[in-house]
Amino acid sequence: MKRITLTILLLPFLLCWLAGCSKSELTAYTQQGxxxxxxxxxxxxxxxxxxxxxxxxxxxxxxxxxxxxxxxxxxxxxxxxxxxxxxxxxxxxxxxxxxxxxxxxxxxxxxxxxxxxxxxxxxxxxxxxxxxxxxxxxxxxxxxxxxxxxxxxxxxxxxxxxxxxxDFLTKPANWESFLVYYFGAYSQVKYKLIIDATGRVEFLTSGADAVIGPTVAFYALQAQQLQAEMEAVNGPLLDENGNAITFPH
Structure with missing residues (x-):
């Protein structure tokens, strides 16, 4: 008897809930790009x-x-x-x-x-x-x-x-994280020397024109060779701060 009574009491609420569901419609969620x-x-x-x-x-x-x-x-x-x-x-x-x-x-x-x-x-x-x-x-x-x-x-x-x-030479973004191990401390004069010796203006490690460590080491040797040739004629090569240009050994 208690079960029947409970069912009778809940029936109106169930009918109302079903009626509400039948009237609701699903709407697509849209968001601005x-x-x-x-x-x-x-x-x-x-x-x-x-x-x-x-x-x-x-x-x-x-x-x-x-x-x-x-x-x-x-x-x-x-x-x-x-x-x-x-x-x-x-x-x-x-x-x-x-x-x-x-x-x-x-x-x-x-x-x-x-x-x-x-x-x-x-x-x-x-x-x-x-x-x-x-x-x-x-x-x-x-x-x-x-x-x-x-x-x-x-x-x-x-x-x-x-x-x-x-429109002046600035330190490449990967100098301190990569190039420093091959070229040493940065200066504008050294960077210009490297560009003149190698013909390269960028030394990226990703992309179609990427370079790897041994290649950069070879570029450092090219720069040192050009430096020696210049110094044989003009004396020590100094950077913009008056410091001698050196490379890691």
Whole structure:
């Protein structure tokens, strides 16, 4: 009897719950597209890069920096526009004079893209390094994405990317972590000597033009040979600080 009574009492609530379920409809979850700069593990240009015209041909008047981005969510059946903008408070480069944002698009069906920023050469870059802090803005297709792991050398996401621009020799990003073991302490004069001796302006450890340790050791020998030839004519080769140029033995 108690079981029958309990059933009778619960029946109205059960009927109401079923009625509510019959009226509800499943709706698809949609989210605005998001995009972020992607950090690769152990990359030396994770958050920034330096474009130095000093290691480019004298006739070059502009060059392009490519920024890697990824989307959050699904790919779309159409091309979508990404908005790049300068973070004014942290940027000393002048738009139209030192840089121009070129059309930035993620192609239909794509999850990633490389977005171009045109960097322009001018006389002021010979004495002053400029900064262009690029950030992702909001376009009709994308909002800035959520941050991921950005500490240390972990891969993940970031919403800003620093481009440093100059027209004088600057220390390569991997000098202290790699090149120092073959070339020793950095100086502009030594770097120019290495470039003249080897014909190379970059010594990257990844990508199509990557170098390995034994190759860099050979480059160091080439630089020392050129140094000996120069010193035989002009005397000791000194760097910009007045120190003698030396290489590890």
């Amino acid at each position: 998001m995009v972020y700069f992607y950090r690769t593990a152990y990359g030396i240009t994770n958050d920034s890069t330096t474009l130095s015209f000093a290691i480019k041909a004298d006739t070059l008047v502009a060059d392009t920096v490519w920024l890697d981005v990824r989307i959050m969510g699904e790919a779309a059946p159409k091309d979508r526009v990404v908005k790049l903008e300068a973070w004014a408070d942290s940027t000393t480069a002048v738009e139209g004079v030192d840089y121009t944002f070129l059309p930035s698009v993620i192609k239909a069906g794509a999850f990633t893209a490389r977005l171009p920023v045109l960097i322009k050469r001018n006389a002021g870059q010979k004495t002053r390094e400029l900064r262009l802090l690029v950030r992702l803005g909001t376009s009709a297709d994308f909002a800035p994405g959520a941050l991921g792991m950005t500490s240390g050398q972990m891969p993940g996401a970031t919403l800003k990317y620093l481009i440093k621009i100059n």
